[in-house]
Amino acid sequence: MDHRIDIGWTACEGDGLCAELLPDHVTLDEWGYPLVDSTPVPARTVKRARRAAADCPALAIKLTARAVP
Numbered sequence: 001m002d003h004r005i006d007i008g009w010t011a012c013e014g015d016g017l018c019a020e021l022l023p024d025h026v027t028l029d030e031w032g033y034p035l036v037d038s039t040p041v042p043a044r045t046v047k048r049a050r051r052a053a054a055d056c057p058a059l060a061i062k063l064t065a066r067a068v069p
């Protein structure tokens with residue numbers, strides 16, 4: 001099972017909180033909107049990613065789990 005971060009672009013408010021909470025996976029573009037890398041979230045970071053999703057003021061962060069064949 002691996003986890004990936006997706007952003008709901010129509011909901012994102014561009015406040016940059018996710019980049020502060022998940023600096024290893026999220027950077028900000030020149031307008032302050034998140035750029036998410038496409039790598040799986042390591043198991044040690046999943047709890048922090050869940051918390052970032054819960055703390056996102058727009059609830060725009062989705063953490064999805066996918067089965068690894």
Ligand code: SF4
Nearest residue numbers: 012013015016018056
């Ligand atoms: S914390 Fe949520 S609203 Fe803020 S920039 Fe990240 S995805 Fe967008």
